[in-house]
Amino acid sequence: MSNPFFENQQHVTRRHFLGKLSVGIGSVALGSLLTKDLFSPKSLEDSIMAGIPHFAPKAKRVIYLFQNGAPSQLETFDYKPLLNKMVGQELPASIRGDQRLTGMTAGQEKFPLVGSKFAFNQYGQNGTWISEIFPNIAKIADDICVVKTIHTEAINHDPALTFFQTGAQQGNRPSMGAWLSYGLGSENANLPAYCVLLSRGKGNGQGVYSKLWTNGFLDSVHQGVQFSNSDEPILYLENPDGVDAVTRRKMLDKLAMLNDENFKEFGDPEIQSRVQQYEMAYRMQTAVPEMMDLSKEPDYIVNMYGAESMVPGTYAANCLLARRLSESGVRFVQLYHQGWDQHGNLFNEMSGQAMDVDRASAALVQDLKQRGLLDETLVIWGGEFGRTNYCQGNFSADNYGRDHHPRCFSIWMAGGGVKPGISYGETDEFGYNIVKDPVHVHDFHATVLHLLGMDHEKLIYKHLGRRFRLTDVAGKVVPGIIA
Amino acid sequence: MQVYKSWIGNILVGANFLLLFLAFSADKVVLPTFLSWTGRFHPLLLHLPLGITSLSILLWLIKKHFLADSFNEIYDLTLSVSAVTSVFTALVGLFLSKGQDYEAVILRNHLWSGVALSFFSWFSWWAFSNFYRIKPYWTYLQFAGLALMTFVGHAGGSLTHGADYLNWPVDKDKKEEVPVPFSDSAAYFQVAIRPILEKKCVSCHKKEKAKGDLILASNPNTTANVWVASHSNVNDMLKEILFRIDLPVTDKKHMPPRGKDPLDPQEILILKNWIEAGGSTDVLLASITENHPLFIDKEAIINVTSKDKSYTFPFLSAKKLEDLNDAYTVVRQIAGESPALKVDFFISKSFDPNKLDKLSAAKEQIIQVNLSKMPLKDQDLNKLQVFQNLEKLILNQTDITDNGIRELQKLNKMEVLSLSGTQISAKSIPVLAQIKSLKVVYLWHTNITEAEYLEILKKYKNIKWYFGFSPNPDDILPLNGPILENKSLILAEKDSIRFKKSMPGALLRYTLDGKTPDSLTSLIYTKPLVFSKPVTLTVKVFKEGWISSPAYTFSFFKEGVKPDSIRLLTLPEPEYLGAGVQSISDNNLGKIDQFRSGNWLGFRNNRMEAVFRFKDKVISSIRYVSVHYGVNVQSYILAPQYVELWGGDEENKMTLINKKALPALRKENLNEVGTNAVILDVKNKTSKWYKVVVKNVDVLPAFHPGKGSKGWIFIDEVFFNK
Secondary structure, three states, X not given: OOOHHHHHHHOOOHHHHHHHHHHHHHHHHHHXXXXXXXXXXXXXXXXXXXXXXXXXXXXXEEEEEEEOOOOOOOXXXXXXXXXXXXXXXXXXXXXXXXXXXXXXXXXXOOOEEOOXXXXXXXXXXXXXXXXXXXXXHHHOOOOEEEEEEEEOOOOXXXXXXXXXXXXXXXXXOOOHHHHHHHHXXXXXXXXXXXXXXXXXXXXXOOOOOHHHHOOOOOOHHHOOEEOOOOXXXXXXXXXXXXXXXHHHHHHHHHHHXXXXXXXXXXXXXXXXXXXXXXXXXXXXXXXXXXXXOOOOOXXXXXXXXXXXXXXXXXXXXXXXXXXXXXXXXXXXXXEEEEOOOOOOOHXXXXXXXXXXXXXXXXXXXXXXXXXXXXXXXXEEEEXXXXXXXXXXXXXXXXXXXXXXXXXXXXXXXXXXXXXXXXXXXXXXXXOOOEEEOOEEHHHHHHHHHHHOOOOOOOOEEEEOXXXXXXXXXXXXXXXXXXX | OHHHHHHHHHHHHHHHHHHHHHHHOHHHOOOOHHHHHHHHHHHHHOHHHHHHHHHHHHHHHOHHHOOHHHHHHHHHHHHHHHHHHHHHHHHHHHHHHOOOOOOHHHHHHHHHHHHHHHHHHHXXXXXXXXXXXXXXXHHHHHHHHHHHHHXXXXXXXXXXXXXXXXXXXXXXXXXXXXXXXXXXXXXXHHHHHHHHHHHHOOXXXXXXXXXXXXXXXXXXXXXOOOEEEOOOOHHHHHHHHHHHHHOOOOOOOOOOOOOOOOOOHHHHHHHHHHHHOOOOOOOEHHHOOOOOOOHHHHHHHHHHHHHOOOOOOOOOOHHHHHHHOEOOEEEEEOOOOOOOEEEEEOOHHHOXXXXXXXXXXXXXXXXXXXXXXXXXXXXXXXXXXHOOOOOEEEOOOOOOOHHHHHHHHHOOOOOEEEOOOOOOOOOHHHHHHOOOOOOEEEOOOOOOOHHHHHHHHHHOXXXXXXXXXOOOOOOOOEOOOOEEOOOOOEXXXXXXXXXXXXXXXXXXXXXXXXXXXXXOOOEEOOOOEOOOOOEEXXXXXXXXXXXXXXXEEEEEEEOOOOOXXXXXXXXXXXXXXXXXXXXXXXXXXXXXXXXXXXXXXXEOOOOEEEEEEOOHXXXXXXXXXXXXXXXXXXXXXXXXXXXXXXXXXXXXXOEEEEEEEOOOOOHHXXXXXXXEEEEEEOOOOOOOEEEEEEEOOOOOOOOOOOOOOOOEEEEEEEEEEO
């Protein structure tokens, strides 16, 4: 026998459902008051897209003066008088340990130690050791932080360079500048966020190639833009002959209208981003000449950077250009100066290379400083690995060479929240192993990101089902070099 | 029921007296393992008296809803269970307290109030059935019990979770302690070390807790400024601290232990450096000068504390923030968590001072403004006054002058001001010096003279003034060589030679005879040069106050007449085949530092012999032939030994027209690298066929590293010129 009342109870009518639900929703609403972000779920990637640093940054921009080919630490910043005392003696096996050798010295029977032919002196308030080949960098000793204990895993140029630039030896990962462009965006929408400038010294050189400034799996807008060595730093930017700015503007406007029609029809967002790219290029036509304009600067800016700064394509000219780009809000300016691979003829070649870079590197730091920009611009100077403390090839009193050495080498940084005027880390008396405060390349990356207000563990991009970072699964911020 | 009640009564008597006894002799009690294990049940058991006592109060309050008899039964039972669980909870609690180092004062309060609660529950049970005179006050009595229970619970909670765990919640920000100010008379310890210890160490290492016998506390006997440790030997203690904070986090002995707030790397470093520097609590900030081991840390701490500001003004809404941005004005948060904004202006042509008015929508939030290179005028500066929180202002290369500086005076939070590249003069300095908050001012490339610099530095010491680079008259630098604008050294019919000066105001002087130009008499380059014949220019750059550039030599060729066919009679060495005959007739000069490129043909075992055939109409116009070759002596690439030019109207009937022998290598040219050309006149002879023979050096001289072996020749281009 059915009981109508009971049956009614069994059926959940809409009225019942909504009635009960109101209580449930009420309690969910109550709960949601306590979980603020419940209805606006923000993934890490989403928050990166906003282009805002995780915490207040010390540095806003980076200028990386990459000394391509790996300058010897023993002739520049890591003073090892013991090597001069022990010239010609064999490198003790206990010091070398199990360090692998390159193909170039693996067949060598002897590993005669050789000391720097350049004299060293102490500079600045903390007595930073700097070689005589850098008289101008010595003058800014109080502004730079020399890190003597950088070490890497790679032993040859290409993997080491790629490792320094992308955090992986194999390539195809995004470069540092691309990561920053991705994480922080462009400061100035009228210029690319990541610019690359190349120069070449007379020393034995190693190649640089566009994979070093690749965007990897990130959006291609983050790729480094290579500037040309001519008066016209960005190719194809000028209007063609016979086309003036007004015509160009009209053309872009009409084109935008056509594109807009197209967008209304298909709704493809790529169309709109293309329109934006055209607009950016148009604005760059104004931005770039203004950036190149030196008329508001004193003539003696040339004295500062050296006369070479007037010759497009030289390191000095690139330093000056880097300063101007950085000043105009370019997030990451990457310079490469080739010619630091001194397997032989080290004395002559290093003298020449140092002549190329010394004055301009120091000028760049000073120039940023006198504009009040050094505290927000991080300048980094260094190569991809170090060089051996023993001689490669035939050892003679007045000529020697050094092979690749990954276990320790020196770089310096200035500005951007780095402790000024210090030397960080110590290597052993042979300049072969690190005895105190090692800084791995991953640590270096983590620290640079930290200075820019980014947590290196949070700057991620999901690709092929995995979240990637510049520091991959390693890297620790080095507090000892942060001001 | 009666039996039950008497059992309960007995148990309560026994247990309560045991409790009282143990509580009195707590210090001396040594527990068997079994009993200290039962102590672990205290956190579990305590919920029973808590719940049942509350239940009994509830029952009492709603007793009118029960029948009188059944209420008495139920209520009596509840009270009895409450009393029994109370006493056992207190007992195991006492067991638990042994062997654990809790904060002594709180522990004592908890213990004795617990004992009191147990006795109270016992008394309640007994009184309900036996002590009728108390009935009128029963309700008050129950609430007194509730209060007592609250007190016990509070003390217990504080024991396990920390003294302030159950305090009324306070916003942490508001509670923050006032840090010791940075004055020279403050001790480094107070400023740098004590805050870390207080934050990360003291909660376990204080008098009340003293884990590992370490007490970090202020010494009441002396001024509150001094901290002491209870260790007999302070140095040992410091060593131990150093050892433990430096261990890997996973190590058992690492401090702070797992689960506690860890030291961050910066804090570890500061503690380490301090202990390594002696760990003194008395060193004053003033005495930490540049060579002191703690100098860097001191600077860093002062920087950090002054930089990491938190701002109290509200966030600007995302919508409003977006409205402020355009392609030339970028307004961004300084960091995700911070409401503070920074503003950058780009592209001077698009700048409009009214944009500053628009920004007043974010007048509270803007703390940094960068206007460098914008055409900002003095009268625009008053627009900046609304930004009362402005800390950093960059006005480099703007049009402002001394007249506008006064407008900046109201910015009383401004710390950094950059005026480089403006028309500011020393007149503005006293005005700037009145801005109390100002710390750093950049004045490079302004109208302030060197003498005034020194005066300013002496007079206004509260502000750091940066004057930047000024050229040193003794610092004489070398000039660069000239920049050749021609893309190629091969000149077509009407091509001119164009040089660019690499330095404003420099003079380019040149010679045509191969001599080094001098600064007085040599020809001056003023306009593009046109020559009808191949020419070698030697160029040098001069400017007063600079070291003249080295001399640069450029050999220009006239574009030749293209032969109809070319054939090589001898083969180049296999690794330097270049592009075959293309290489010597493509009007493209190679660079000798790239002698592996396809531009060059390299010969060593053969001399070069090439045959060229021309159409009739051009034969009469050919006047000379130039052979372009490379030299890189260290790489065994030498100038040819000789060059021969043969001609004739048939291929197999050519005769020798001209021959030129080149001088042998000299020792001083051992490092020579470059390119050159041999020019052979056709001596007015017209030929349809030409043959060019270039011979390499047979034997390298004794002073060359490759003495005795054959030299190389590298040939790039052969021109037949009209």
